[in-house]
Amino acid sequence: MWAREMVKNGAVDELKKCFGARMEFGTAGLRAAMGPGVSRMNDLTIIQTTQGFCRYLEQCFADLKERGVVIGFDAREHTASGGSSKRFASLAAAVLISRGVPAYLFSAFTPTPYVFSVIYPLLKDPYQDIHREYLQSIQQHCFHREVNKCSEVKIVHTSVHGVGHVFVQAAFKAFDLRPPYAVKEQEDPDPEFPTVEYPNPEEGAGVLNLSFALADREGATVVFANDPDADRLAVAEKQPSGEWRVFSGNELGALLGWWSFQCWKQQQGENKASVKDVYMLASTVSSKILRAIGLKEGFHFEETLTGFKWMGNRAKQLLDQGKTVLFAFEEAIGYMCSPAVLDKDGVSAAAIAGELVSYLATKNTSLSQQLKAVYDEYGYHLTKNSYFICHDQNTIKQLFERLRNYEGEESYPKECQGFAITAVRDLTTGYDSNQPDSKAILPTSKSSQMITFTFANGGVATMRTSGTEPKIKYYTELCAAPGNSDLNQLNAELNNLVDAIVENFFQPKKNNLTPRPDS
Numbered sequence: 001m002w003a004r005e006m007v008k009n010g011a012v013d014e015l016k017k018c019f020g021a022r023m024e025f026g027t028a029g030l031r032a033a034m035g036p037g038v039s040r041m042n043d044l045t046i047i048q049t050t051q052g053f054c055r056y057l058e059q060c061f062a063d064l065k066e067r068g069v070v071i072g073f074d075a076r077e078h079t080a081s082g083g084s085s086k087r088f089a090s091l092a093a094a095v096l097i098s099r100g101v102p103a104y105l106f107s108a109f110t111p112t113p114y115v116f117s118v119i120y121p122l123l124k125d126p127y128q129d130i131h132r133e134y135l136q137s138i139q140q141h142c143f144h145r146e147v148n149k150c151s152e153v154k155i156v157h158t159s160v161h162g163v164g165h166v167f168v169q170a171a172f173k174a175f176d177l178r179p180p181y182a183v184k185e186q187e188d189p190d191p192e193f194p195t196v197e198y199p200n201p202e203e204g205a206g207v208l209n210l211s212f213a214l215a216d217r218e219g220a221t222v223v224f225a226n227d228p229d230a231d232r233l234a235v236a237e238k239q240p241s242g243e244w245r246v247f248s249g250n251e252l253g254a255l256l257g258w259w260s261f262q263c264w265k266q267q268q269g270e271n272k273a274s275v276k277d278v279y280m281l282a283s284t285v286s287s288k289i290l291r292a293i294g295l296k297e298g299f300h301f302e303e304t305l306t307g308f309k310w311m312g313n314r315a316k317q318l319l320d321q322g323k324t325v326l327f328a329f330e331e332a333i334g335y336m337c338s339p340a341v342l343d344k345d346g347v348s349a350a351a352i353a354g355e356l357v358s359y360l361a362t363k364n365t366s367l368s369q370q371l372k373a374v375y376d377e378y379g380y381h382l383t384k385n386s387y388f389i390c391h392d393q394n395t396i397k398q399l400f401e402r403l404r405n406y407e408g409e410e411s412y413p414k415e416c417q418g419f420a421i422t423a424v425r426d427l428t429t430g431y432d433s434n435q436p437d438s439k440a441i442l443p444t445s446k447s448s449q450m451i452t453f454t455f456a457n458g459g460v461a462t463m464r465t466s467g468t469e470p471k472i473k474y475y476t477e478l479c480a481a482p483g484n485s486d487l488n489q490l491n492a493e494l495n496n497l498v499d500a501i502v503e504n505f506f507q508p509k510k511n512n513l514t515p516r517p518d519s
Contacts, residue, residue, distance in 0.1 A: 016073050031468040034078035046088045050095040069101030072115035073228045074163050075189030109163040113345035119403035135174045137340035138348040143263045148176045151358035154220035156212045158183040160199045161190040162228030171351035201225035201234035204246045208295050220355035226346040232333045233346040237367045250287035250383045253296045253329035259356045260327040280353050281311045281328035285475040292378040380480040387473040388513035400449045417500035423454035460499050
């Protein structure tokens with residue numbers, strides 16, 4: 001009936017959006033709005049996708065019908081279409097059961113990390129089993145319990161109408177941390193997200209206004225925010241000026257990475273020989289600050305493709321080899337602070353960040369001051385990321401092909417408006433000028449565009465298409481040598497580099513690209 005009405009009303013463009021193309025897997029799986037059509041999340045597409053997953057799992061695991069599959073859900077729903085996370089989870093379970101595969105379906109909203117932390121064997125009450133085992137496992141990363149018990153630091157937490165409230169409160173309790181103040185208006189799951197325009201704490205201050213107001217009333221100096229499924233964490237800190245500083249994903253990654261290594265060293269005592277078996281990971285578009293720390297401290301740093309599926313799998317490989325994986329992160333405020341969950345986990349990250357805040361308070365220092373100390377010791381790593389919107393796939397293809405044939409066939413740019421380029425890696429074609437055979441080490445994919453330029457001044461810029469949105473993203477970083485702390489000069493140099501890349505490589509006017517709304 002709906003489709004007939006749309007045809008009758010001449011809404012051809014809307015019908016094309018719904019039925020013109022199927023959803024495709026991107027960095028974080030399938031992502032689309034709920035609604036009718038093969039390009040939307042609905043009963044049919046969930047059933048079809050689960051059938052495909054099941055066939056794949058049957059090929060991977062001969063004992064799948066003994067193993068089973070765990071399914072969780074959060075509070076998201078779409079009243080107009082009747083779709084909801086809970087309904088989709090039930091449909092997925094029904095598909096698995098119809099094929100003889102046991103389905104362990106959570107009975108209540110749960111953070112995404114809990115689904116990844118399932119323990120075997122599951123007992124009569126999987127929800128309580130997992131909750132208890134999860135809290136026990138993350139307590140292995142509580143290294144300053146006495147400090148936590150005595151801490152006077154006040155922290156505000158918001159779950160932004162998602163599922164994180166109960167679980168973050170429990171994690172703080174497991175660490176003997178003072179309970180964080182909860183933003184009451186955003187405490188309970190609400191699929192309408194009534195107090196925010198867009199429920200993504202990565203967007204910064206606009207999502208955190210209620211948190212800042214509560215912090216000001218209670219005298220709190222730090223704000224934590226989880227996204228609705230609680231697998232990511234944003235952190236803000238009140239500055240001496242009274243303004244709030246929202247840390248970028250790269251900045252918080254630097255702090256948590258530094259903290260993870262400090263705690264590991266403390267546990268080792270004089271026995272630091274095993275540092276050669278310690279690893280940290282980050283996605284290729286994230287800051288290289290962990291590489292700088294590793295070069296000085298002796299641990300290994302590896303980068304992977306974008307997305308925690310790559311970091312999680314690499315961490316599993318290293319753990320199976322007897323290595324220690326301390327930490328992994330991506331710039332989009334995703335952190336893996338514990339191998340108990342081989343994925344980003346905003347709950348354990350909140351507890352560990354809470355302990356970091358409490359510890360720093362005993363040293364009369366703040367997160368901002370500690371971040372400066374990290375940069376002073378290992379070198380400033382300044383980043384600037386953004387994107388352009390482009391709905392024309394031909395334009396996107398031509399933009400990247402121009403860069404691959406910049407000065408003739410199969411020749412990449414050697415400079416960008418005075419900034420000399422020392423290396424190029426193209427993960428679409430598999431080319432990497434830094435490798436002896438010119439072949440990229442990281443996996444390549446011809447279905448997406450991704451080129452990284454390394455500059456002589458320590459700058460790195462990656463241009464890539466989004467797997468789920470009509471965006472061309474760019475990630476830039478200026479990696480300064482330790483001792484170079486002239487922030488004004490470094491920021492100016494990074495801004496000039498970004499301007500040059502935008503003007504010469506993106507050519508937004510010529511290609512009719514729409515800049516990010518707030519840029």
